[in-house]
Amino acid sequence: MPTGVALRDVREQLFDAAERILLREGQQALTSRSVTAEAGVAKGVLHRHFADFDAFLADLVTDRIGRVEQQAAALREAAGSGTVEGNLAGALTEVFSSVAVAVVALVTARDGLRARLREEGHGGIPLLAEATDMLAGYLGAERGLGRLAPDADTATLAMMLVGTGHLLFAGRRTGTAPEAAEVGTVVRTVLAGVAP
Structure with missing residues (x-):
């Protein structure tokens, strides 16, 4: 330049x-x-x-976490509208069609980055942890509206959705996203027994 x-x-x-x-x-x-x-x-x-490359990467991850947090606010506002399955499938696709899968690999591979993120208060695996919180919050709102069973364990459901979603999107060797029907099947399967 x-x-x-x-x-x-x-x-x-x-x-x-x-x-x-x-x-x-x-x-x-x-x-x-x-x-x-x-x-x-x-x-x-x-x-x-940036102080060094790990500081740059930490800020990159933090910036992308901010995007998930914005998505979480929009998803919470969607509670009570559309279908629970459709809202969750859309949220999973939005999270994992972005750079999230690559960021998880980056954080896993770089010890210095992982340590810096933990120092900054990011526990678990960044982006996956925030995506889990996002889905748990949404599921809790839907449970409160009666669109999920009153005894639905929203934290466990969210972990199942994020874990399975990550495997579904990260496991693609072709670099293409899974079909909407595949994501819908995952959501439907996880919600079996808790959706009225």
Whole structure:
């Protein structure tokens, strides 16, 4: 990038570049050099905005967690509308069609990143933990509205949905998302016995 040209929202530009690399080539291809090259900025730009590469990655993960939290608010507002199955299938697809599967692999592979995220208060596996909280909150709202059995264990149902959803989306060797019918089958199976 030529000197003197202002970068608009450089953090988001770098995050988007990292996301493209993760989706295209996987976490092993993600380096500070590959991110700056993908973003089309000078190599030193990343280090001017972040203490080190793990700090950059931690902020990337935190930013993507924020997106899940925004999705959670929208999903909670959907309680009582549409179908429980349809709302859950849509939420799982939105979470796992994004960069979430690649971020889970990234966090799992980088001890320094995982430690930094834990220091920042992110327990469990980032993004999966927030997705589980999102679904548990939604399921609790639906239970309160009588659209699920009163004794439905929403925390366990949410873990089952996220775990199975992660396996369904991460297990695709072709790089294509599962069909909507497959996601619907997972949701229907998990909800069997708790949906009136």
